Amino acid sequence: xxxxxxxxxxxxxxxxxxxxxxxxxxxxxxxxxxxxxxxxxxxxxxxxxxxxxxxxxxxxxxxxxxxxxxxxxxxxxxxxx
Numbered sequence: 533x534x535x536x537x538x539x540x541x542x543x544x545x546x547x548x549x550x551x552x553x554x555x556x557x558x559x560x561x562x563x564x565x566x567x568x569x570x571x572x573x574x575x576x577x578x579x580x581x582x583x584x585x586x587x588x589x590x591x592x593x594x595x596x597x598x599x600x601x602x603x604x605x606x607x608x609x610x611x612x613x
Contacts, residue, residue, distance in 0.1 A: 539609055543601060549584045549592050554605045562606045570594035 540555040545566050552566030569577050571594040585592045 541605065545594075545601065547592060547599070548581065548594050549588055554602065556606060556609050558610065562602045564599065564602055567594050567596055567599070567602075571596050 538557050542553045545552045548566050548570045552564055555563040581592050
């Protein structure tokens with residue numbers, strides 16, 4: 533059993549070409565600041581992603597709940613295999 537209340541880490545997310553923070557509570561879902569910003573990108577965030585996509589030469593898009601980084605972080609913090 534985990535003995536912490538909340539933990540967070542900042543990573544570089546390749547899918548949105550930006551730093552994001554992953555936050556988790558024991559037994560709870562992982563919250564990603566990049567997902568909040570980019571998954572349903574508003575006008576401004578959409579414009580930023582479009583510009584970054586053009587510069588990087590690849591389509592940048594938040595993949596939401598299917599994100600491998602989210603799943604790995606949650607498994608690691610909750611001690612799952």
